[in-house]
Amino acid sequence: MYAYATHIDRLDDLAAAVDHIVYRHVATRILPEQYPLIGEKLLQAMKDVLQDAATDEVIAAWGEAYDALATLFIQKEQAIYQQEDQALTERLVRTNNASLLS
Ligand code: HEM
Numbered sequence: 001m002y003a004y005a006t007h008i009d010r011l012d013d014l015a016a017a018v019d020h021i022v023y024r025h026v027a028t029r030i031l032p033e034q035y036p037l038i039g040e041k042l043l044q045a046m047k048d049v050l051q052d053a054a055t056d057e058v059i060a061a062w063g064e065a066y067d068a069l070a071t072l073f074i075q076k077e078q079a080i081y082q083q084e085d086q087a088l089t090e091r092l093v094r095t096n097n098a099s100l101l102s
Contacts, residue, residue, distance in 0.1 A: 001042065001062075004069050022076045030077065035070040042066060 007014050043063055047054040 001066065001069065005062075005065055018072065018076070022073060022080070025073065025077055026080045032074045032078065035074060039063070039066045039070060 003017065004014060043059055043066070046062060047059065050058070
């Protein structure tokens, strides 16, 4: 999140890092519905650490940044899950066809 914030004007620089995280998330089967809880915990941790410095404005800005990044991850991860589903379905169809023909 910090790297994202510090590179906010140069998101292209982050593309490789994003792809790497997406790859790790897909490998561990992270799902879209897990993002809100992690976001909530992140903001709570920031409030705990920053205390008075965590004004509503600061927290709202981090919340927006998290949501934008989460949306990007969710989209990229969903695209890979769909490709995997498609590949699996095609393999099953091929296997079924082959066994029907034999
Ligand atoms: C915008 C939100 C998120 C960010 C910025 C983020 C960032 C990261 C990063 C930097 C890594 C380390 C990648 C590596 O170098 O191996 C990672 C791994 C991981 N993340 Fe996330 N993450 C996010 C959301 C989530 C959510 C919602 C979950 C669900 C509980 C999650 C679960 C994991 C797990 C289990 C790993 C370890 C995967 C492995 O075994 O290598 N992350 N994440």
